[in-house]
Amino acid sequence: MQSLDVGAWLEGVGLGQYQALFSDQAIDSNVLSDLTDDDLARLGMPPGHREVLFNAIDALLLGEAAEPRAPSKPVRLPPDPERRQLTVLICDMVGSTALASKLDPEELRKVMSLYFDACVSAVTSLGGFIARYTGDGVVAYFGYPAALEDAAERAVRAGLRLGQVVPNLVTLPDVTLHVRTGIATGLVVVGDLLGEGAAKEESVVGETPALAAWLQTLAPPDGVAVATSTRRLIDGMFEL
Numbered sequence: 001m002q003s004l005d006v007g008a009w010l011e012g013v014g015l016g017q018y019q020a021l022f023s024d025q026a027i028d029s030n031v032l033s034d035l036t037d038d039d040l041a042r043l044g045m046p047p048g049h050r051e052v053l054f055n056a057i058d059a060l061l062l063g064e065a066a067e068p069r070a071p072s073k074p075v076r077l078p079p080d081p082e083r084r085q086l087t088v089l090i091c092d093m094v095g096s097t098a099l100a101s102k103l104d105p106e107e108l109r110k111v112m113s114l115y116f117d118a119c120v121s122a123v124t125s126l127g128g129f130i131a132r133y134t135g136d137g138v139v140a141y142f143g144y145p146a147a148l149e150d151a152a153e154r155a156v157r158a159g160l161r162l163g164q165v166v167p168n169l170v171t172l173p174d175v176t177l178h179v180r181t182g183i184a185t186g187l188v189v190v191g192d193l194l195g196e197g198a199a200k201e202e203s204v205v206g207e208t209p210a211l212a213a214w215l216q217t218l219a220p221p222d223g224v225a226v227a228t229s230t231r232r233l234i235d236g237m238f239e240l
Contacts, residue, residue, distance in 0.1 A: 004029045004060075013056040015049060017121045024127040025146055033057055042145055044130030046120055086144055086204065087151040087185040087230060088212040089128065091119060091162055092137035094178040094221045103172075111171045112136070118169055119179075122161040126154040131204070137216075141204065144190055152233035155183050156224060160238075163222035182215030184208045184227035 006028055007019040021043060027035070035057070040050045093099075093115060100108055119138045120130055127148055128140040140158070143151035159181035166179040188206035211227050219225035231240060 006032060009056075009060075013052065015053060015056075017125050018045065018049075019125075021124045021127060024148070033061060042129065044120060044124045044128065044140070046117070083187060083189055084143065084147070085151075085185065086188045086190065086208060087142040087155045087183060088204070088209050089123065089140045089142065089155045089159060089181060089183050090134075090137060090209070090212045090216045091140075091159070091179050091181040092134070092216050093166075094180055096136035099175070103175075107172055111175060111177070114169050114171055115166065115177055118165050119162060122165055123158050126158045126161070127151075128155065128158055139209070144204075152183075152185050152230045153237055155185075156226060156230070156234055156238060159183055159224035163224065167222055178221040180216050180219040180221060181224045182212045182217070182219055182226075183224060183230050184211040184215060185230040185233060186211070186227075 006022055007016075010016055010019050010022065025043065035053075037050055037054075040053065045053070099111070103111065115136075116133065116138070123130060123138065123140045126142075127146075128142050129144055131139045131141050133139075140155075142148060142155040142158075148154060162179050162181055166177050169177055171177065186206060186208035188204045188208050190204045208227075208229075215225040215227060226234070226240070234240075
């Protein structure tokens, strides 16, 4: 593939929110055409955006609009579990049960779609990896699959961004969304494959995910609660 500015190209195809993520992962024009559906899923890109990216790559290669490309399904060997320090971010929508009870299912689908798009954008734009969705929330890892020296700082910035972006989403009249975020850092074992089919994921075992989940329940609406382990890494960078 000819050399090109991948960041500018992403902006041109409507995926500008992934510029920082592609830069952090060293994804340039030399490897763009080798990306697989599995690669993009591991980076937290939702299915719709993956399809847009594949179509844009096909058009770039052919020099014209291409037929939609079927996502490739490479054979993947189970990774060896590894120990590493990870920062885990867990966010959850405030009052989702009450919201679901008063909205029509189609209205709720629209609201949740906008909410999850905002969450994914906030996390992935700062180098986070979307591990899974939890009904009305998101579990994200910073420092996996690629190690990040400033993982804790990035996670906190993503949490703060969520608290700014989500309440300002334009969804439906008289509907304002709010989110709580918990963040913890610690040693985990990552890599065991759990589940089947589309639900298969690489597990993270350790105290850190559970601590982040508990802190999320303590955070104020649109606020962020961090563990002591995370605070030590960001001391002096934020008002805590």
